[in-house]
Amino acid sequence: MANGKPPIVEITNLAKSYRRGSQIIPVLQDITLDIAEGEFLALMGPSGSGKSTLLNLIAGIDKADSGRIAIGGVDITALGEAELAAWRAANVGFIFQFYNLMPVLTAFENVELPLLLTPLSRKERQEHVEMALGLVNLSDRMDHYPSQLSGGQQQRVAIARAVVTDPTILVADEPTGDLDRVSAEEILTLMDRLVHEFGKTIVMVTHDPRAAEKAHTTKHLEKGVLTA
Amino acid sequence: MFLIKIIIRNAFRHKLRSILTVIGVAIAILAFGLLRTLVGLWYLGVEQSSATRLVTRNAISLVFSLPISYRDRIRQVSGVKLVSWGNWFGGVYIEEKNFFANFAVDPKTYLELYPEFVLLPQAKDAFLHDRKGAVCGRKLAAKYGWKVGDTITLRGTIFPGQWEFVLRGIYRGAQKSTDETQFFFHWDYLNETLKKAAPRRADQAGFYMIGVTNPDLAAEVSQSVDGLFKNSLAETLTETEKAFQMSFVSMTEAIMIAIQVVSYVVIVIIMVVAANTMAMTARERIAEYATLKALGFGAWHIAGIVCGESVAISLFGGVLGVVLTFPAAHWIETELSQFFPVFSVSALTIYFDLLAALAVGLVAAVFPVWRGSTIRIAEGLRRIG
Ligand SMILES: Nc1ncnc2c1ncn2[C@@H]1O[C@H](COP(=O)(O)OP(=O)(O)OP(=O)(O)O)[C@@H](O)[C@H]1O
Ligand SMILES: [Mg+2]
Numbered sequence: 090m091a092n093g094k095p096p097i098v099e100i101t102n103l104a105k106s107y108r109r110g111s112q113i114i115p116v117l118q119d120i121t122l123d124i125a126e127g128e129f130l131a132l133m134g135p136s137g138s139g140k141s142t143l144l145n146l147i148a149g150i151d152k153a154d155s156g157r158i159a160i161g162g163v164d165i166t167a168l169g170e171a172e173l174a175a176w177r178a179a180n181v182g183f184i185f186q187f188y189n190l191m192p193v194l195t196a197f198e199n200v201e202l203p204l205l206l207t208p209l210s211r212k213e214r215q216e217h218v219e220m221a222l223g224l225v226n227l228s229d230r231m232d233h234y235p236s237q238l239s240g241g242q243q244q245r246v247a248i249a250r251a252v253v254t255d256p257t258i259l260v261a262d263e264p265t266g267d268l269d270r271v272s273a274e275e276i277l278t279l280m281d282r283l284v285h286e287f288g289k290t291i292v293m294v295t296h297d298p299r300a301a302e303k304a305h306t307t308k309h310l311e312k313g314v315l316t317a
Numbered sequence: 318m319f320l321i322k323i324i325i326r327n328a329f330r331h332k333l334r335s336i337l338t339v340i341g342v343a344i345a346i347l348a349f350g351l352l353r354t355l356v357g358l359w360y361l362g363v364e365q366s367s368a369t370r371l372v373t374r375n376a377i378s379l380v381f382s383l384p385i386s387y388r389d390r391i392r393q394v395s396g397v398k399l400v401s402w403g404n405w406f407g408g409v410y411i412e413e414k415n416f417f418a419n420f421a422v423d424p425k426t427y428l429e430l431y432p433e434f435v436l437l438p439q440a441k442d443a444f445l446h447d448r449k450g451a452v453c454g455r456k457l458a459a460k461y462g463w464k465v466g467d468t469i470t471l472r473g474t475i476f477p478g479q480w481e482f483v484l485r486g487i488y489r490g491a492q493k494s495t496d497e498t499q500f501f502f503h504w505d506y507l508n509e510t511l512k513k514a515a516p517r518r519a520d521q522a523g524f525y526m527i528g529v530t531n532p533d534l535a536a537e538v539s540q541s542v543d544g545l546f547k548n549s550l551a552e553t554l555t556e557t558e559k560a561f562q563m564s565f566v567s568m569t570e571a572i573m574i575a576i577q578v579v580s581y582v583v584i585v586i587i588m589v590v591a592a593n594t595m596a597m598t599a600r601e602r603i604a605e606y607a608t609l610k611a612l613g614f615g616a617w618h619i620a621g622i623v624c625g626e627s628v629a630i631s632l633f634g635g636v637l638g639v640v641l642t643f644p645a646a647h648w649i650e651t652e653l654s655q656f657f658p659v660f661s662v663s664a665l666t667i668y669f670d671l672l673a674a675l676a677v678g679l680v681a682a683v684f685p686v687w688r689g690s691t692i693r694i695a696e697g698l699r700r701i702g
Contacts, residue, residue, distance in 0.1 A: 142695075150611050150694040171615065178613025185698070189608040193326035198319075203612050205319050250612075 096123035097257065097290050098147060103156030105142055116142050118313045120156070124258075124292060129284045131301040132294045134310035140294040141262055143310065147292055148260040149177050161257045178206045182251030184261035188243040190235040190250075196222065197231040200249045207254065221249035225279060241272030248279060252289070259283065261293040265300050277303045320618070324625035331598070335630055338594050342634025342677055343641060345587035350642040350670045351649070352580035354662050356573050361494055368532045370430060372561040373525040373542055376552040379405075382521035383551050385508075390545055391525060396538040399528035401426035403504055404521070408471030408480060410461065417457055419471065419500040421507040424452075430528050433491040434499075440465065440486030448506050451482035454497030456654050458487045476507065478514070494659050527555070584673050591681035595627045599685030606689045607697025616690035623685045628678035635674020639667055 103120040106113050116139045124130055132140050145151035146158060149165050158165050160180065168176055183189075190199045200221050204214045222228050225245035235243050244264060251259055261280070265273035281303050283289040293304060301307045309316045328335055373391065375381035382404070391400050403422035409415065424445050428434065436444070436452065444450045451469065463469060467484045482502050490497045504522075511519040529538050539555040546553045599606075606619045642662050650660040 145695045145698075148611070150698075174610070174613050174615055177611065183608075183611055185608075189604065189698070191323070191605060191608075193323060193330060198322075202319075202609075206613050 095126065097126040097128075097161055098122070098124035098292070099157075099159040100147070101157045103143075103146065103153050103158065105139075105146065105151075105153050116313050117146075117153075120313075120315055122308065122315060124290065126290055127284065127288050128306065129280070129291045129304045130293065131304035131307045132292065132310060133296070133301055133307055136296075138310040139313045140310050144260050144262055144292060144294050147258070148181050148183065149173050175206075178203060179254065180257040182254065182256040182259040184244070184247055184251050184259060184264045186263040186266040188235070188240070188247045188267075190243055190246055192235050195232050195234055196227060196238065196246045196249075199235070199246055200253050203250060203254045217253050218249075221253040222246070224252070225249045239272070240268050241275055244268065244272070244276050245279065248276070248283075252283065252287075257290065259289055259291045261291060263294055263296065265295070265297055273297070273300070320621050320625060323622055324629055327598075327602075327622065327626045328629050334594060334598070338591055338630050339634040339637060341590055342587055342631050342674060343637035345583050345677075346635045346638025346670050346674055347641050347645060348583050349580050349673055350638065350662060350666050351645060352576050352583070353666050353669060354642075354646065354660065355657070356577050356580075357663060357666065358494070358657070358659060358661075359573050368535060368557055368559060369529055370558040371527040371529060371535060371539055371542075371555050372558055373527060373553050373555040374523070374561075376543075376554040379523075381551065382523050383525065383553060385520045385522050387525065387546065387551075387553070388522070391527060391542055394538060394541045394545065396529050396531070396534035396541070397527055398530045399426055399429060401430050401526040401528075402522035402524065403427065403501070403526070404507060404523035405475070406471070406473070406502075406507070407475045408473055410469070410471055415461075417498050417500055418496075419502075421504040422501045423504050424450075424501075427501065427526070430526050433495045434488040435491050436486045436488045444485035447483060447485055448503055449481065449483055450485035451500060451502035452486045452488055453484065453500040455487055455489050456497040456650075457500060458484070460498075460651075460654055463487075476511065476515075476518075478510075480510075490659075493661055496659070498654055526558075584677065588677050588680045591627070591631060591677050592684060595623070595681045595685045596688075598626070599623055599689050603689070603692055603697050607692055607694045610692070610694050611698065619689045620686045623689045624679070624682040627682035627685070628675065631674045631678030631681065632671070635671050635677075638674070639670050642667075642670070 100120055100122040103117060104115070105117040106115040108114070120143065132143065134140050142151065146153050147160070149160075149168070153166055156166070163176065163180075165173065165176060190196075191202065194202065197218055200218045201214055204217055209217065219228065219231075222231055225248050227242060227245055227249065230238060230242060230246075235246070238246065259280075264280070265276055268276065277300055280291055280293070284291055284305075291304075293300065295301055373383070373387075375383055385402070388400055388402060391397060401423050403420045406419045406421050408419050410417070428436065428441065434452075434454075440452070444452050453463065458464070463484050465484055465487060469482050469484055471480045471482070472478075473480055488497070508519055527538065527542070529535055535557050539557075542555045543553050606622075609619060609622075610616075646660045646662050649657050653660075
């Protein structure tokens with residue numbers, strides 16, 4: 090393993106296909122991959138190669154046809170819908186290309202959102218949210234709505250939302266895909282800090298070679314098969 | 318708490334769309350409430366007509382009258398407490414469109430049979446003692462600005478000529494539902510005038526009103542009265558006032574049923590419109606629902622957000638509709654009093670209004686709730702951008 094730590098994500102013989110009418114389109118074929126704790130992994134590959142599909146499977150928002158994904162020792166392919174939802178709430182932090190913030194909620198409320206599913210008190214939630222927004226350097230923008238923030242700022246709010254529950258892994262699908270170079274650089278630096286200072290594990294799908302450079306490891310997908 | 322916050326903010330996201338939906342629901346609920354009030358009042362009127370009063374009329378048709386000599390023979394039937402009589406006068410005040418019910422009646426017995434027409438003792442006295450005196454209901458007087466002592470001229474349609482009356486009293490209804498738009502005067506005045514002008518039409522009563530000693534005797538008394546005049550020139554038909562009104566309005570009942578159907582159709586239409594709007598809204602927010610689900614929120618949370626917004630908008634419209642019902646009912650009562658002497662909105666109607674608004678909100682939410690709560694996350698997230 091790249092950093093010598095035990096794998097936190099273990100993927101074995103994973104396969105997924107879509108059915109379009111009578112046609113079966115294989116999207117992922119026999120994927121086997123371990124990701125160590127504290128790893129910053131970049132997934133690259135041409136459009137349509139199945140990167141997002143693999144990421145969604147790791148994040149537990151899509152179902153595989155066969156194979157196994159164990160995260161932190163939990164076989165998530167064996168979980169039911171409701172169990173999986175609870176597992177995601179506790180273990181996965183999401184960073185999306187288009188931020189996916191709730192437009193009717195302020196930055197503070199957006200970050201607070203995942204905490205509402207935890208038993209934390211209002212006071213504790215507030216502390217967590219303030220800490221997370223402080224981490225992404227947006228303490229002064231807590232009461233702003235997403236429409237009042239720039240793309241880079243929105244993505245930072247999204248990162249705060251992703252880390253506020255202290256999840257096992259962070260998944261990011263083209264987190265810089267919609268940003269200019271300067272903002273993208275900020276986001277990547279932030280993700281780098283999350284790995285180095287806080288020991289987070291990140292799986293990031295990207296097209297951007299600069300983004301891949303920040304990662305420890307890069308894996309390539311080609312027509313549903315991991316090449317290197 | 319968080320759900321309510323999201324619901325309220327979502328409801329105000331598309332201000333124009335929400336406002337239009339609220340207005341639509343409000344108008345539908347207003348129409349629903351008014352139509353139901355109309356139907357309810359109609360049945361109430363039939364219900365409230367006294368069972369202790371019988372109406373005797375010509376068996377052939379209401380337009381034929383009965384000899385006044387029947388009066389004394391009816392009086393002798395056992396179970397009869399009081400007999401009054403009168404004619405539908407059909408007078409017009411200034412213009413045809415000023416329609417109101419006006420009768421020539423025997424004042425003393427008529428007032429005795431209708432205790433729900435409440436007159437001050439001195440007004441009653443003045444009325445009874447003035448052969449040209451007349452009495453009208455409070456609403457009618459208010460509508461034309463009549464005061465006691467005013468001379469009122471009606472143009473006869475059934476009984477030609479200009480007929481002058483002096484208003485001697487204005488009655489008040491004992492109940493809110495009592496008709497306060499009637500106008501009545503001395504039958505003697507009509508009869509004596511006819512004796513001079515058209516003797517062949519004199520000494521005729523359009524109807525007899527019979528007060529029975531006990532409501533249980535109504536059927537028996539009716540039979541005895543009609544038996545009395547069997548095989549005479551003018552056979553009679555006696556029935557309770559209620560049955561009489563029903564026969565009058567049996568055709569109206571079909572209209573009432575149609576109105577009831579229309580009131581439901583109005584609700585169904587607004588349901589479809591609201592459902593379309595909510596479906597449109599939910600479609601735009603699919604990615605947000607997918608995001609919430611990815612974060613670990615369940616189908617019930619999504620259902621709550623979607624349904625809550627739909628119900629909030631509908632109920633807001635419903636409450637607005639209810640609030641508008643009162644001035645609308647008041648307007649109907651004052652401006653259309655000849656058709657709707659009483660137009661009071663019942664608590665039950667308000668209750669049904671709100672229930673209908675709730676139903677609109679729930680039905681409109683069915684499809685979006687289903688879409689939002691069953692959307693596959695990966696699928697929903699693809700909709701972004
Ligand atoms: N719901 C679906 N039904 C049918 N085919 C699908 C569906 N979702 C994805 N696919 C197909 O699966 C393949 C992989 O899709 P995926 O989104 O994982 O690609 P990707 O590598 O993320 O591409 P991109 O870089 O463009 O985001 C594509 O060919 C896509 O058309
Ligand atoms: Mg993709």
